[in-house]
Amino acid sequence: MSRLPGRQRTLSEPTTTAPAETDRLTLGDRAFGSRLIIGTGKYDSPKTMAEALEASGAEIITVAVRRVDLDASKEESLLHWLDPDRVLILPNTAGCYTAEEAIRVARLGRAAGLSDFVKLEVIGDEKTLYPDVVELLEATETLAREGFTVLPYTSDDPVVARRLQEAGAAAVMPLASPIGSGLGLVDPLGIGFIMDAVSVPVIVDAGVGTASDAAATMELGVDGILMNTAIAKAKDPIRMAQAMQLAVRAGRLAFEAGRMAKRGYAVPSSPMEGRVGD
Amino acid sequence: MTGRTTSARAPEAFEIVANGEPRRALRGMTVAGFLAAHDLDPDLVVVERNGEILRRAALETVALEPGDALEIVHFVGGG
Numbered sequence: 001m002s003r004l005p006g007r008q009r010t011l012s013e014p015t016t017t018a019p020a021e022t023d024r025l026t027l028g029d030r031a032f033g034s035r036l037i038i039g040t041g042k043y044d045s046p047k048t049m050a051e052a053l054e055a056s057g058a059e060i061i062t063v064a065v066r067r068v069d070l071d072a073s074k075e076e077s078l079l080h081w082l083d084p085d086r087v088l089i090l091p092n093t094a095g096c097y098t099a100e101e102a103i104r105v106a107r108l109g110r111a112a113g114l115s116d117f118v119k120l121e122v123i124g125d126e127k128t129l130y131p132d133v134v135e136l137l138e139a140t141e142t143l144a145r146e147g148f149t150v151l152p153y154t155s156d157d158p159v160v161a162r163r164l165q166e167a168g169a170a171a172v173m174p175l176a177s178p179i180g181s182g183l184g185l186v187d188p189l190g191i192g193f194i195m196d197a198v199s200v201p202v203i204v205d206a207g208v209g210t211a212s213d214a215a216a217t218m219e220l221g222v223d224g225i226l227m228n229t230a231i232a233k234a235k236d237p238i239r240m241a242q243a244m245q246l247a248v249r250a251g252r253l254a255f256e257a258g259r260m261a262k263r264g265y266a267v268p269s270s271p272m273e274g275r276v277g278d
Numbered sequence: 279m280t281g282r283t284t285s286a287r288a289p290e291a292f293e294i295v296a297n298g299e300p301r302r303a304l305r306g307m308t309v310a311g312f313l314a315a316h317d318l319d320p321d322l323v324v325v326e327r328n329g330e331i332l333r334r335a336a337l338e339t340v341a342l343e344p345g346d347a348l349e350i351v352h353f354v355g356g357g
Contacts, residue, residue, distance in 0.1 A: 039357030049355065064356025067297040067349065068323055070316050077322045078353050094356050108351050111324040111331045179357070228357030
């Protein structure tokens, strides 16, 4: 069994099986057929969200934990639109600024009784929404000790990633670019360093803007991508969700296939011998 | 039930804090009763009382007391 399910995996033989059936993303004690994780925020309606989820093929979907509105008349629950038997509902700790807050929210999320997974977010800066990695480490350590499968959103720093792994993180989730920015992968070097630094899965979380960003990110060999705004705020979220499913799979396949070497000049694709008139 | 012991017990109606706001509760009202009074499905929320998360089974048995602080949360859209 490889310790690096993503990076050391090789395709033993050409296969006619669809990649989704053979290529699994393992997080904690669970394996998933899709390497795409999507969020439920910012959709115009829960119906659109549910249709986008279907089109994306994602098997993990993030949700936020918030106070109910005690004065609202019978709010429709988000859970009416999500089937916990088909997708892992992944509570996040978005909006938390300290380890203490994040731990409290993670415990509340787990008490819903759906899983021990948490997408751990501890924000340190409002403008960039960059993580406070000191608080993040503390929260990771505490929650991992409590049996959570901790998936921390982190910066593109290999030293921090290694510390998170040591603290018990089940994966590390570095940002591609700021949350909600759609700027795509701005630091492929940093992501590469992280892949070398840790043995747990690397999931790029935040910043992907469109399908080519997703494919290019997967081509680096990361284990998965988490995105929300790129789908929710596309003009047609359902089509974009499908595009992201294909892009993530295409990028993964291209990584596994291994790209050709780049050259500075042209090399003909057709033979030079036997040309007509030679 | 006797008048003699009421001085040591919660008044008929009293104030608690739910999600940061003052709310009325009635003596003997369980957390489940409070949720029902606010049209909330206990299967779709998680309740923390005075800093401690209540298991679903406890919602029916734990009675509110004056000054209790409740956090009642649920899942909403997020990334």
